[in-house]
Amino acid sequence: MRGRIGEARRRARERYGAGLWHLFALLACFLVAAYALTRVIAAGILLGFLLWFLGAVILHDFVVLPLYSAGDRALQRLPPVADRRRGPSVNYLRVPAGLSGLLLLIWFPLVLRASEHNYREATALSTAPFLGRWLLVTLVLFAGSALVYAVRRAAGGRRTGKAHR
Amino acid sequence: MSSASDGPHRHPGEPAGRGAGARLWAYLRGQERPPGPFRPEFWRSPLRGPWLTSVFGLVLLAGLPLVAITGLISYAAYDPRLPGNDITPEKGLFGFYLFDWPTSPVWLYRVTQGVHVILGLTLVPVLLAKLWSVIPKLFAWPPTGSPAQTLERASLLLLVGGAVFEFVTGILNIQLFYVFPFSFYPAHLYGAWIFLAALAVHVAIKLPRLVTSLRSRSFRRELRTSLRDTRPEPPDPDGLVAAAPAPPTISRRGLLAFVGAGSLTVLGLSAGQTMDGPWRRTALLAPHGRYYGPGPNDFQVNKTAASVGVVAAETGPEWRLTVRGARQVRLSREQLLAMPLYTYRLPIACVEGWSTEQTWTGVRLTDLARLSGADGGAGVYVRSLQRGGVFSHVSLSAGQTTDPRSLLALRVNGADLSLDHGFPARIMVPNAPGVHNTKWVRELDFRAPP
Numbered sequence: 001m002r003g004r005i006g007e008a009r010r011r012a013r014e015r016y017g018a019g020l021w022h023l024f025a026l027l028a029c030f031l032v033a034a035y036a037l038t039r040v041i042a043a044g045i046l047l048g049f050l051l052w053f054l055g056a057v058i059l060h061d062f063v064v065l066p067l068y069s070a071g072d073r074a075l076q077r078l079p080p081v082a083d084r085r086r087g088p089s090v091n092y093l094r095v096p097a098g099l100s101g102l103l104l105l106i107w108f109p110l111v112l113r114a115s116e117h118n119y120r121e122a123t124a125l126s127t128a129p130f131l132g133r134w135l136l137v138t139l140v141l142f143a144g145s146a147l148v149y150a151v152r153r154a155a156g157g158r159r160t161g162k163a164h165r
Numbered sequence: 166m167s168s169a170s171d172g173p174h175r176h177p178g179e180p181a182g183r184g185a186g187a188r189l190w191a192y193l194r195g196q197e198r199p200p201g202p203f204r205p206e207f208w209r210s211p212l213r214g215p216w217l218t219s220v221f222g223l224v225l226l227a228g229l230p231l232v233a234i235t236g237l238i239s240y241a242a243y244d245p246r247l248p249g250n251d252i253t254p255e256k257g258l259f260g261f262y263l264f265d266w267p268t269s270p271v272w273l274y275r276v277t278q279g280v281h282v283i284l285g286l287t288l289v290p291v292l293l294a295k296l297w298s299v300i301p302k303l304f305a306w307p308p309t310g311s312p313a314q315t316l317e318r319a320s321l322l323l324l325v326g327g328a329v330f331e332f333v334t335g336i337l338n339i340q341l342f343y344v345f346p347f348s349f350y351p352a353h354l355y356g357a358w359i360f361l362a363a364l365a366v367h368v369a370i371k372l373p374r375l376v377t378s379l380r381s382r383s384f385r386r387e388l389r390t391s392l393r394d395t396r397p398e399p400p401d402p403d404g405l406v407a408a409a410p411a412p413p414t415i416s417r418r419g420l421l422a423f424v425g426a427g428s429l430t431v432l433g434l435s436a437g438q439t440m441d442g443p444w445r446r447t448a449l450l451a452p453h454g455r456y457y458g459p460g461p462n463d464f465q466v467n468k469t470a471a472s473v474g475v476v477a478a479e480t481g482p483e484w485r486l487t488v489r490g491a492r493q494v495r496l497s498r499e500q501l502l503a504m505p506l507y508t509y510r511l512p513i514a515c516v517e518g519w520s521t522e523q524t525w526t527g528v529r530l531t532d533l534a535r536l537s538g539a540d541g542g543a544g545v546y547v548r549s550l551q552r553g554g555v556f557s558h559v560s561l562s563a564g565q566t567t568d569p570r571s572l573l574a575l576r577v578n579g580a581d582l583s584l585d586h587g588f589p590a591r592i593m594v595p596n597a598p599g600v601h602n603t604k605w606v607r608e609l610d611f612r613a614p615p
Contacts, residue, residue: 017311025366026316032362033323035258036355042255043355048346053356056329057322060296061303076414089392090414095423102290102427103434107450109342118341121472123465124585125455133449137434 068101092149096141103134195307202304211410212420213298214398215378216387218405220421221295222375226368228288233361235281239516240354242266242274242598247544247560248614252350259358268568271595275514275522278598279439282518285335286435290427292328294420301404317370320363327360339517340452392416438465438519445521453519461578462586464521465513467599470584474552475605477584484589486573490537490611498589501575504528509570515599525593527574530566530609539611541566546614547592550605559601560614561594570595573606 009020016023040049072094076082081090109115110130119127191197198204244266245251267273309315331353338349345352382398395413398406415423437448448454457463470476486501488494506526514520534541544563551557565571574593575582582588587604594602 015312017313022313022370023316025369026320029320029323029362029366030316033359036358036362039253039255039257039259039355039358040351042257043253043348043351045347045351049352049356052334052345052347052352053326053330053359056333057326059333060325060329061300064293065297065300091419091423094415095426098423099427099430102293103430103450106286106289106336106431107340109337109340110450110452115340115342118343119452121469122341122467123453123455124469125457125466130450137430137449141430 064105068098071097071101092145096138096145099141100134100138103137107134192306198306202301203306205301205404205408207304208301208407209409209411210407211395211397211413212415212417213301214406215374215401215403216382216398217417217420218295218298219375219378220384221291221298221424222371223379224291225288225295226375228284228291229364232281232285232288233357233364235277235284236353236357237262238277239274239281239598242277242596243601244560244562244565247562248546249558250560252348252555253354255351256354259354265562265564266596268565268570268595268597271511271570273596274598275439275512275520275596278514278516278518279520282335282339283432283436283439285332287428287432289332289336289431290424292332294424296325299405305404320366323359323363324367327356327363330356331360387421388418390416390418392419441522451519453515453517461580462583464523464586465519466585467515467517468551468556468604470605473554473557475550475584479550480584480589480605484607486590486606487608488533488537488611489608490534490539492538494537498575501528501573501590504532506575507569507572509572509593509595511570511593511595513599513602520599524578525572525574526576526579527572527590527593529569530561530571530573530592531569533573533609534566534611537609537611541611543611543613546610547603547606548608548610549603550607551603556600556603559592559603561592561597561601565594565597566611568595573609 013019037046040046075093075097076090078090078093081093104111107130110119110127111134113127113131116127119125188197192199201207240253241263243250243252245253245256245260246263309318334345334349334353334356337344338353343349392413392415395416397410400406431450433447434449435451435454437445438451438454445454446456453465453467455465457465470480482497485495485497488496505528507529508524508526510522510524512520512522530545531541534545542563545561545566547559547561549557561571572593573590574587575590577586582591587602587606590606591604592602592606
């Protein structure tokens with residue numbers, strides 16, 4: 001009897017492709033998600049919600065990620081860093097550019113003044129300073145990176161000019 | 166390397182010059198991989214691998230639950246069970262955990278909501294890095310194998326969609342960039358439950374893999390490994406490790422430092438909006454860390470009088486506060502100022518994550534309740550002069566109303582309230598979310614709700 005149950009479980013497992021707890025855990029997840037969706041329907045926002053939910057995946061996987069990957073490849077092809085033996089490491093550009101891009105990705109509504117109207121209504125202030133602040137931070141990041149490069153190059157030069165990190 | 170055999174291959178006996186239809190059919194049947202990202206050799210980063218993914222996963226595993234719990238707490242802080250307070254009345258079972266929001270400690274909401282927003286922002290680079298590290302799996306071909314795999318991939322759509330949806334709606338909302346075609350509150354709340362369900366099952370399925378992957382390499386040794394000695398991780402069954410890796414341009418420790426620097430940059434430029442004093446000036450890239458000036462009313466404004474239709478005429482000498490209890494009382498601002506006044510330092514903490522502590526002076530809500538023949542034990546329903554909007558009124562609980570620090574504030578930092586801070590009178594309740602500290606109050610109703 002026990003052997004027969006064990007056999008049935010083994011066969012179910014084989015056909016499903018994982019342990020049955022895997023199935024139950026996923027079904028529980030879909031149950032919660034389906035219930036949440038009924039709440040979204042009850043709130044009357046289904047269409048916009050689905051559009052933004054799926055749009056979020058598409059935006060990240062097919063727009064944001066390919067864009068920054070392409071940007072990174074472009075950085076690596078820049079003449080000063082393309083010659084990896086003699087030129088500086090691409091990271092001296094990649095890191096400040098990446099951090100600056102990250103800040104823009106998060107704060108673009110303030111930096112590009114997209115939410116100026118709502119912002120002024122709420123705070124009685126303008127979003128105007130944010131572009132300057134972002135540029136300032138970007139400048140500091142690139143300047144800091146250049147400084148680190150200069151210091152390392154000087155230190156590397158003193159150490160018989162051998163390969164750096 | 167196992168991945169070498171994963172590359173594109175023709176089936177023996179198939180003519181080389183087949184038509185597009187035949188090729189499409191071969192793709193669809195999973196006999197062949199479509200070109201581009203569906204082929205393993207498309208993904209060339211030498212750093213991708215289960216160890217790296219697990220490091221990012223571990224950070225998120227520590228951080229996301231904190232963001233989630235503080236978010237759920239924020240919903241409870243709105244006291245949605247009181248009349249008029251619930252912005253998501255269709256919540257159903259998702260309200261199972263709601264509780265009476267306390268008035269002590271006064272800084273609780275300031276901390277939980279500060280953590281929710283600032284930690285959420287800080288995790289953005291980690292989330293991006295995590296998604297980058299697993300992107301090849303999005304293009305796994307054939308897309309599904311066993312039923313188990315099919316279901317799991319469907320749950321990943323909920324996981325990634327939920328994560329990005331929650332982060333995007335939250336980040337846009339704190340910048341007042343209301344481009345989404347829905348109200349923020351229900352979307353962010355129900356989206357959170359979808360995300361949390363998918364996250365819980367993802368963690369349950371992947372936790373053993375996370376542990377073995379983290380153990381597969383020494384973190385310390387990785388921190389000592391320079392670019393020159395950086396090698397790809399050994400091939401893994403999930404296909405995260407590149408089949409044809411390019412030479413590394415950054416070490417693994419370099420990438421971790423890069424992501425960590427991203428988090429620190431975002432944190433350092435935004436955390437100041439939760440602080441007072443000179444630290445606030447560090448919030449260069451945060452919506453509500455602004456400097457207004459040195460005066461007593463020069464602190465963060467959220468919702469100007471003009472934006473909600475409150476004009477000086479209604480708040481002038483003609484203004485009267487109506488207090489309803491066993492009897493109805495109408496009070497001018499002078500009469501209120503003649504009552505016993507109390508002064509407390511209380512924070513304003515906004516759902517958008519910013520906060521500030523100021524010194525408020527006003528009349529106790531309990532004194533106003535007594536004046537109208539009530540005791541405050543039924544709570545109070547507050548109405549504002551503000552035109553429309555969900556926060557033109559609020560219900561405060563009995564606990565909030567009877568707390569001696571709960572004020573109808575008339576002055577701040579020793580000066581009369583400015584119009585944008587709620588002149589002639591505003592509510593100040595310890596530990597309440599900012600929007601419950603209703604400005605431009607016109608009526609307090611202490612009668613038990615029908």
